[in-house]
Amino acid sequence: MMPAGRFAPSPSGELHLGNLRTALLAWLFARSTGRQFLIRVEDLDRARAGAEAVQLHDLAAIGLDWDGPIVRQSERTERYEDALGALADAGLTYECYCTRREILEAPSAPHAPQGAYPGTCRDLPEAERARRRAVRPAAIRLRAGVTEWTVTDVLHGRYTGLVDDFVLRRNDGVVAYNLAVVVDDAAQGVDQIVRGDDLLPSTPRQVYLSGLLGYGVPEYAHVPLVLNRARKRLAKRDGAVTLAALAAEGVSAQQVTASLLASLRLPQVLPAALAAFSPAALPRDPWVLDPAELTAQQEGTLRS
Numbered sequence: 001m002m003p004a005g006r007f008a009p010s011p012s013g014e015l016h017l018g019n020l021r022t023a024l025l026a027w028l029f030a031r032s033t034g035r036q037f038l039i040r041v042e043d044l045d046r047a048r049a050g051a052e053a054v055q056l057h058d059l060a061a062i063g064l065d066w067d068g069p070i071v072r073q074s075e076r077t078e079r080y081e082d083a084l085g086a087l088a089d090a091g092l093t094y095e096c097y098c099t100r101r102e103i104l105e106a107p108s109a110p111h112a113p114q115g116a117y118p119g120t121c122r123d124l125p126e127a128e129r130a131r132r133r134a135v136r137p138a139a140i141r142l143r144a145g146v147t148e149w150t151v152t153d154v155l156h157g158r159y160t161g162l163v164d165d166f167v168l169r170r171n172d173g174v175v176a177y178n179l180a181v182v183v184d185d186a187a188q189g190v191d192q193i194v195r196g197d198d199l200l201p202s203t204p205r206q207v208y209l210s211g212l213l214g215y216g217v218p219e220y221a222h223v224p225l226v227l228n229r230a231r232k233r234l235a236k237r238d239g240a241v242t243l244a245a246l247a248a249e250g251v252s253a254q255q256v257t258a259s260l261l262a263s264l265r266l267p268q269v270l271p272a273a274l275a276a277f278s279p280a281a282l283p284r285d286p287w288v289l290d291p292a293e294l295t296a297q298q299e300g301t302l303r304s
């Protein structure tokens, strides 16, 4: 299998400038290292009709290309179930009947790190399991053998974070993101993962799980997010932050690409940016964006 990088959007709506900037970075990392670039639609959850087509259109519009067919998680349930089966056979899973509320209200186990599943269902006797199973469908959790794991990231260096008995399959039957992402990246030959740094805290769980499934560890680069003027993660309510909204203000996709590349301190057209790209030279801080400025700047450029 060819080594690959990827972008894995959730088709919950239009991509905004933050998502597009992450996609651009994933493309730059992959292409500058001779990797394939794959798009995987993470539609197990939060999928909105029509969103995938608009997202793909927008990725192409900012100049990105990708290899092979689009992969959709909703079409890969069998692979996830196989992985779950392998973990179950190895005694590495258990059923959990807790509600969110029960988890929040449970006294945390001694020495358990904050935010960790308290272990309520870890060692229940079978009779008790049968009783609880009759009341509520079970989720499947990982029986983790550690409480933390250290990963290495191109931009963040060594990072140690929580690994608990996290959910592998929810009690509505939907496979959890942490399992799907690990299974897919391994199956697709993805050995370079570039994504927003909001996902860095999930990485120790994912790398630990990869090891249990016998997969290799990919290279990670968690890139800074785009923030609004209040320094909160950019959202659609922040104004004209999607290609469609910007187009309505007279800003073309090429101009968006140029602005995104400028925010990365790169030449403002893709081939030159690709030639100049170096992870070490990337800004490490979030890009704080005032969408109104972007529009005004572009108007300035157009007028000048």
Ligand code: GLU
Binding pocket: 007, 008, 009, 010, 042, 181, 194, 195, 196, 199
């Ligand atoms: N689908 C996830 C998201 O849109 C990204 C997952 C990943 O890149 O690992 O937030």
